[in-house]
Amino acid sequence: MPQEVLAELIGVHKHYAKTVALAGLDLTVHRGELLALLGPNGAGKSTAISILLGLQNPTRGTANLFGVSPQLVRARRHIGVMMQEVVLPAMLKVRELIELVSSYYSEPLPLDQVIELTGISRIAQRHYGKLSGGQKRQAQFALAVCGRPELLFLDEPTVGLDIDARTAMWRTVRELMAQKCSVVLTTHYLEEAEALADRVAVLAKGRLVASGSMREILAFVDRRSIRCVSRLTATEVSSWDYVQSALLEDGQLCIITTHADHILRRMMMADESMHDVEVRRAGLAEAFAHLTQEGDE
Amino acid sequence: MSVEGESMPASRLVGAYLTEAKLESTRLLRTPAFVVPTLLFPLLFYALFGLVIFSRSGDPVAAAILFTNYCAFGAMAPGIFGFGITLAMEREQGVLLLKRALPMPPGAHLIAKMLMAALFVAIVVASLCAAGIIFGHVQLRTSQYLAIALTSVFGVLPFCAIGFLIGTLATGQSAPAIANLVYLPMSFLSGIWVPLSVLPNALQSVAPIWPTYHLIHLMRGVADLPHSGSVMTHFIVLLGVTVGFTLFAIRRLARAG
Numbered sequence: 165m166p167q168e169v170l171a172e173l174i175g176v177h178k179h180y181a182k183t184v185a186l187a188g189l190d191l192t193v194h195r196g197e198l199l200a201l202l203g204p205n206g207a208g209k210s211t212a213i214s215i216l217l218g219l220q221n222p223t224r225g226t227a228n229l230f231g232v233s234p235q236l237v238r239a240r241r242h243i244g245v246m247m248q249e250v251v252l253p254a255m256l257k258v259r260e261l262i263e264l265v266s267s268y269y270s271e272p273l274p275l276d277q278v279i280e281l282t283g284i285s286r287i288a289q290r291h292y293g294k295l296s297g298g299q300k301r302q303a304q305f306a307l308a309v310c311g312r313p314e315l316l317f318l319d320e321p322t323v324g325l326d327i328d329a330r331t332a333m334w335r336t337v338r339e340l341m342a343q344k345c346s347v348v349l350t351t352h353y354l355e356e357a358e359a360l361a362d363r364v365a366v367l368a369k370g371r372l373v374a375s376g377s378m379r380e381i382l383a384f385v386d387r388r389s390i391r392c393v394s395r396l397t398a399t400e401v402s403s404w405d406y407v408q409s410a411l412l413e414d415g416q417l418c419i420i421t422t423h424a425d426h427i428l429r430r431m432m433m434a435d436e437s438m439h440d441v442e443v444r445r446a447g448l449a450e451a452f453a454h455l456t457q458e459g460d461e
Numbered sequence: 462m463s464v465e466g467e468s469m470p471a472s473r474l475v476g477a478y479l480t481e482a483k484l485e486s487t488r489l490l491r492t493p494a495f496v497v498p499t500l501l502f503p504l505l506f507y508a509l510f511g512l513v514i515f516s517r518s519g520d521p522v523a524a525a526i527l528f529t530n531y532c533a534f535g536a537m538a539p540g541i542f543g544f545g546i547t548l549a550m551e552r553e554q555g556v557l558l559l560k561r562a563l564p565m566p567p568g569a570h571l572i573a574k575m576l577m578a579a580l581f582v583a584i585v586v587a588s589l590c591a592a593g594i595i596f597g598h599v600q601l602r603t604s605q606y607l608a609i610a611l612t613s614v615f616g617v618l619p620f621c622a623i624g625f626l627i628g629t630l631a632t633g634q635s636a637p638a639i640a641n642l643v644y645l646p647m648s649f650l651s652g653i654w655v656p657l658s659v660l661p662n663a664l665q666s667v668a669p670i671w672p673t674y675h676l677i678h679l680m681r682g683v684a685d686l687p688h689s690g691s692v693m694t695h696f697i698v699l700l701g702v703t704v705g706f707t708l709f710a711i712r713r714l715a716r717a718g
Contacts, residue, residue: 217562238468240564247562251554253484255491260484267480268564270469311564 167194170242170315170346171216171234176225178211178370185211187370188225193315198337198347200357203367209350212367213317216348217245230314241269244313246304248320254293258284258303261292262310269311281339282306283332297324305333309340316340316347322356334360387446388424391416394438396431404430420446477566481573486580489543499542503535503585504592510654512596521600522687528593528601529609529680530653533673535585536613537648539578540620541627541640547574548628549636571625578617578624586613605684612683616676619699622706623672629713647671672702 171193178186186208193199201209214220215227218234229239252261259275266272273281279288284306287299295303301324308316318337322330337347337360351357357364357378364381366374374381387408394417402410406423421427424443431438489495511527551557551570560570590606593599601609623643631639648654650664651673657665668674669690679695681688 214562219558219562237564237566240562241469243562243564245559245562247555247559249555250559252556253488255488256484260487264480264484265563267473267477268566270473317562 167197169193169228170195171229171348172227173212173215173222174226174228176212176215176222176227178208178215178220179223185370186215186222189367189370189372191216191365191372191375193346193348195314195346196341196344197362198341198349198360200361200364201348201350201367202354202357202364207367208370209367210319211370213319213348213350217243217317241311242314244308244311244316246301246308246316246318246321248323250304252292252300252304254291256292257289258292258295258306259288261303262288262306265307266310272311273309275310278306278310282309282336298326298329301325302329302333305336309336314345316345318347318349318351320351321349322351322353330356382445387420387422388443389446390419390421390424390427390431390441390443392431392438392441393417394431395435396438401427401431416440474566478569478572481565481569482576485547485570485573486577489547489577489581495543499538499581500585500588502538503531504588506534506654507531507589507592507597512592519598521598524593524598525601525605525684525686526681528589528597528599529684529686530677531589532586532609532613533616533651533676533680534648534653535589536582536616536676537620537644537673539581539585540575540617540622541624541644542637543578543581544574544621544624545627545631545640546624546633546636548625549631550633552628553633574624575617575621578621579614582614582617583610586610601684605686608683609680612676612680616679616699619672619676619702619706622703622710625710626706626713629710629717647673651677653677672699675699 169192173189173191176186176189176191177184189208189212191201191212201212203209211220215222216229216234218227218229218236218240221235227234230242232239234240256264259279262275262278266275266278272278279285282302282305284299284302287295287303292300292303301321305318305321308318316337322333325333334356341347347360349357349360361378363376364374364378365372366381393415396417398410398412398417401407401417401419404427406421406426408420408422410417410419412418419427428441428443507527511524511531548557557570586609590610624640627636627639627643650660651657651668651671652660653673657668660668675690675695675698678688678690679692679699680686682692682695
């Protein structure tokens with residue numbers, strides 16, 4: 165059965181006066197999945213999101229949200245949004261802000277249920293202006309989910325949150341996904357994407373440079389990192405074949421390579437005293453750096 | 462899936478506009494920096510200029526004219542400041558963007574600001590009526606009070622439109638200064654604080670360019686007090702200011718966001 169498409173960009177170009185923000189981007193969000201949108205600053209993530217939210221028109225190409233233009237209010241009644249750097253009215257209580265945003269939707273969650281789901285009972289009666297940075301993010305998250313969205317846009321949702329609050333927010337996101345809510349997540353915390361995402365789309369220079377399941381993305385950039393204490397110098401090792409990079413960090417030699425077995429054998433032959441060896445699959449951070457570099461070339 | 466043809470029940474749609482208006486008013490009523498100048502200044506200025514200085518003449522027509530002047534003064538600030546500065550701040554702080562991404566019904570935040578301004582003007586005019594009757598020797602019939610009060614609330618519209626345009630042009634930081642640059646000269650030059658007759662001839666002759674001038678004479682006209690020009694002309698000018706500034710502001714908002 166084909167997967168149900170909730171939102172899509174088809175061949176979207178966005179040009180500003182002097183810059184090209186998007187250069188033919190195709191992007192699809194399916195029901196029930198969490199799509200993590202990754203890429204360095206200026207890759208076009210924000211532009212892509214703002215076109216999907218109907219805030220901007222594409223210069224060329226098509227944007228669909230629930231089968232119609234995102235500019236139509238009836239399409240947006242199915243989404244929830246959490247943006248970065250929004251300053252909400254300081255003199256309204258969190259509860260009142262939820263009441264306001266809930267009023268925009270046909271069948272919002274009951275107020276008390278929103279407060280319970282997002283764990284904000286302690287701040288619900290407080291004025292928004294009196295909250296800490298982390299509490300403000302929690303309140304904004306409550307606003308994003310109060311309308312029973314089928315598709316949730318979360319832009320850097322956990323910036324400024326302590327570990328407990330972050331874990332709690334992740335738990336709520338998973339609960340919503342269990343109820344078939346889809347999520348588009350942009351984040352700088354790669355572990356957040358690794359923890360939550362079903363699918364990853366990597367953008368660089370306004371294009372999609374890689375897209376697939378988290379495992380596919382990691383396999384695509386199948387790299388291992390080797391750490392050890394060795395007499396060999398970083399300069400020496402970095403001249404070897406299959407070595408992507410070699411650095412000395414805190415007295416340890418750190419190597420990123422596509423052929424870990426080969427490199428380990430060669431190192432052991434060159435330096436018998438080599439010890440404290442640690443080999444692991446490169447994480448999303450390394451994969452990500454590699455993919456966006458290729459986008460540059 | 463498609464949402465073709467889906468719509469929200471009318472009762473919920475009306476509810477969304479009303480909730481927006483209720484909370485816009487609530488938050489400004491909780492903001493002393495807005496409440497004090499908007500609600501108290503017209504009353505204080507009326508007490509100072511209207512009651513203390515000018516009422517000694519004992520002329521009931523002069524007392525009634527002063528009263529209408531300060532009602533017109535009270536109709537200005539909620540629109541120019543309440544609409545203009547809050548809109549400029551919301552544009553700057555991303556609230557407007559968030560509301561546009563959310564399914565806020567079209568124009569709900571703008572209609573909310575207009576209703577908020579009307580509510581504030583109603584409060585100001587009620588307080589001025591009380592002061593005029595108790596201390597100001599104002600002797601008007603109930604129908605005249607009502608005519609002035611209703612005109613004041615209608616009079617909020619052109620100033621909302623001016624505030625709307627300021628809100629789309631200014632940054633959050635510059636909006637208060639720009640609003641004051643409009644508000645203070647307009648009050649003075651349309652003859653609210655001092656009679657036009659004491660101003661230089663050149664300033665007297667350009668008084669009709671200020672919307673406040675037309676509001677004052679519209680109020681006097683509908684309340685059967687001495688006025689210049691025809692009531693219909695003043696009404697049309699104010700309507701024109703409202704429509705013109707609103708269209709300009711909408712265009713500007715669509716372009717600049």
